[in-house]
Every structure is written in structure tokens, then in C-alpha cells.
Amino acid sequence: MASPLLATASAHLKSKGIGVNVVYDQSLPVPESGMLGMGEEKYQARLYWADGRIRVWGRFSMATLSSADLEKELAYTPSIAAEGWPLLATSAKRRPKEILICTHGARDCRCHDKGVPLLEALREEVRKKGLENEVKIGEVAHVGGHKYAANAILLPTMDMLSNLTAKDAPQVLSQLLTLTAHALSPDKGNGTHLWSHWRGRYGLTGDQQAKLWSTVDPNAKKVQDQRETVQLRFRTFEGEERLVQGKVGENLLEVGKANDLPSLEGVCGGNLECATCHLYISASPAAPVPDPSETEMDMMGYAIGYKEGESRLGCQVKVTAGLGEWCKNGGVIGLPRF
Structure with a gap:
């Protein structure tokens, strides 16, 4: 589906940590105008939150992306319940x-x-x-x-x-x-x-x-609490070095989220459907990490600022004792600008 609206909405909303996808719904009436290839695109759109809140737009368009209405909706934050996560309203x-x-x-x-x-x-x-x-x-x-x-x-x-x-x-x-x-x-x-x-x-x-x-x-x-903790070395795009703690078995996206590191969005939840957890693992000294899978390589085609031999997706790189030792010996995990 070569849709300018879908591409623009994905880029705009993913930068805010929101995933975008297309649903095929036979029950919806075909609009008289606004379909792909028939002038300005306009589709029904739904925005979901973790507490079950839903906002529906009957005709979502390019203009909606820059509207005050959408910005107001994006400012909403679900309340965290005593259980530790948002509950369904x-x-x-x-x-x-x-x-x-x-x-x-x-x-x-x-x-x-x-x-x-x-x-x-x-x-x-x-x-x-x-x-x-x-x-x-x-x-x-x-x-x-x-x-x-x-x-x-x-x-x-x-x-x-x-x-x-x-x-x-x-x-x-x-x-x-x-x-x-x-x-x-x-x-x-x-x-x-x-x-x-x-x-x-x-x-x-x-x-x-x-x-x-x-x-x-x-x-x-119990298993999570018992995992070994190692120190990892990150460097931001601006050159600031950050030393953070990561637990063996976590992936680098999880470490980045837990330590509020910049430019690691992971809007697909680590499901290999975006490149927003893209980072760089320096080649010298060589890092003790497995080679990227074919699926990871395919997805890195969408990474902004891709570097041959260094670019990886944080959700696919696990923290190990060896990675901690690598950082201790001078290894650095670089963060992109975006």
C-alpha cells in the first residue's frame, strides 16, 4: 500500500512512541472520496491507550497530523494503578x-x-x-x-x-x-x-x-532479581558518555528505556517491525555479540544514519557478562541523532 498519508503518519507518530498500522475492515462503507489515488487521502483512524481509552476520527487526513485536536489527544497519559500498570477503564x-x-x-x-x-x-x-x-x-x-x-x-x-x-x-x-x-x-x-x-x-x-x-x-x-548486573558504556550523538547498569539477559533497548537514554524509541515493542532502536556497536575492539539475523538486516534498511559493520537494533542485542567486560575494556555503544 503506497500511501503518503500512512508514511507521513508513521514517521510523525513513531517519533512520539506510537505505532501505526493498517486494518482491513470489510464492514466499513467505502468513502465517496479520499481513497488512495482519488485525491486527498482520508480514512477512519483509531488511537488506543493502555487503559482502553480510544479516540476515533471519521476522516483522518494530512491536516489531522498537524491539528491541535491530535496534539491534545497525544498529551493524555493513562494513570498507573496499584498493580503497577494502567488498568482498563x-x-x-x-x-x-x-x-x-x-x-x-x-x-x-x-x-x-x-x-x-x-x-x-x-x-x-x-x-x-x-x-x-x-x-x-x-x-x-x-x-x-x-x-x-x-x-x-x-x-x-x-x-x-x-x-x-x-x-x-x-x-x-x-x-x-x-x-x-x-x-x-x-x-x-x-x-x-x-x-x-x-x-x-x-x-x-x-x-x-x-x-x-x-x-x-x-x-x-525472582529470576529477574537474581540476574547479574554489568556496567555498559553508551555515547550520545553529542559525545556525552553515559555509564549505566544492565542486567544479563536484557536487551539494549530495555537498558536504554530503563536508563532514559536518548534516541532509543523501540515503538514496535522490540518485535522487529521498525528501526527506532537503532544504535552503533563500535568495531574496535570487536564486541562479543552474535551477527545480526536476516530479519534484523532487512529492518536496518530503515535505520537513519546506517553504518556498515556498526549498526544494530538494540532489541536484538542481549546484555552478557562479556558485553560488560567489552565496555570495561573501551568498547562503546553509540546512540544515533534520531
Whole structure:
């Protein structure tokens, strides 16, 4: 989809930590004007927050991107509950729920081959349970990464589930209904939930994700607290050196977020769908990190200021004791300008 509006919206909103994607919705009427190739683009758009708040624009256009209305909405920040993360507002629980499946075969055939059967199974499950007025099943452009297909996004909870099959349809539906009923908190009494397929929740920080996961797996926090801590050396674009602590097993994006380092956005949540956690690992001395995967290399094609032999995505580089020793011996992790 060669859409100037999509490209501009993605660039503008990703700089603010907001991911942008396209949903294919057959139930929406085709607008009389404003479609791709028919003058100014105008589409329906929805903005979601981690507490279930939603803002809908009937006709989102280039003008909307610079409007005071949008800026006002972007200033909203969900309140953090006692649990340690935003909880679903009561009003959000009453709204229709939605499950979006990645079926983007043009980007990756695996997403189509795995996603379409799950999509059809979910629609059948909703029909069997008589939930057509409560739960909507839709399709979304590429999300989650091909090796994790089939991928699903639950709305309004904004949870992502991956490595799903058509057989998982009943449990995926149950997961969404129970999460909304429990205000986004895991229901420990329901063993059918697909937490082993959970990839994270959009809108949460790394610390909030960890707190949520620790309620699902009590051992997670214990293991996290016991991890070795090493010192890492970063250098900003302006040349300022920052020494920060990172735990073995974390990735460099998580370290950057935890220590408020500049230019590390990671708006896709570390799912290899953007290059906003791009950084530089100096080649001399050589760093003890694995070579980038083919998928990482593909995504680095979008990195601003790419440097051959140095550019990496922070979400794909794990903290190790060896990396800490490398920094101690003069190794530096560079941060880009943007």
C-alpha cells in the first residue's frame, strides 16, 4: 500500500512512541472520496491507550497530523494503578471487543498461511457463541514477525499473542473476554489462558511488562532479581558518555528505556517491525555479540544514519557478562541523532 498519508503518519507518530498500522475492515462503507489515488487521502483512524481509552476520527487526513485536536489527544497519559500498570477503564469494558490477525501475505507468505485459518476459525467461534455484537474479528497489516505467525492483537487490551494456530481460536477468544472482565489483570484461576503465547502489551514500559508477567509467573520476578548486573558504556550523538547498569539477559533497548537514554524509541515493542532502536556497536575492539539475523538486516534498511559493520537494533542485542567486560575494556555503544 503506497500511501503518503500512512508514511507521513508513521514517521510523525513513531517519533512520539506510537505505532501505526493498517486494518482491513470489510464492514466499513467505502468513502465517496479520499481513497488512495482519488485525491486527498482520508480514512477512519483509531488511537488506543493502555487503559482502553480510544479516540476515533471519521476522516483522518494530512491536516489531522498537524491539528491541535491530535496534539491534545497525544498529551493524555493513562494513570498507573496499584498493580503497577494502567488498568482498563470501566467505559472500555462496555465497548465492542476486537481481535486483529496478521494475514499480510504480500509481506510474508507465512503470515497468510498461518493467519487466514486462524482468522476463519475465530469468526466461526464468535458465530457459534453468538458474540457477533460483542466481538469483531479483523485483519491487520504485517505485525509480530513472520517466525511468530500467526500473530493476533487483542483490543482494547492491546495484548499481542503469537505462534497461534486455528486450534487456539477458542482460547484466544476466552483470553480477550477474561482480560477485559478483569480490567487487564491476569485471571490466575483460569488455566485456559494463552500466556505462553503472550508477546507483550502495547503501551506499557519494560518495567510494567515485567510486573505484569510476574503476576502470571511468580518465578519470573525472582529470576529477574537474581540476574547479574554489568556496567555498559553508551555515547550520545553529542559525545556525552553515559555509564549505566544492565542486567544479563536484557536487551539494549530495555537498558536504554530503563536508563532514559536518548534516541532509543523501540515503538514496535522490540518485535522487529521498525528501526527506532537503532544504535552503533563500535568495531574496535570487536564486541562479543552474535551477527545480526536476516530479519534484523532487512529492518536496518530503515535505520537513519546506517553504518556498515556498526549498526544494530538494540532489541536484538542481549546484555552478557562479556558485553560488560567489552565496555570495561573501551568498547562503546553509540546512540544515533534520531
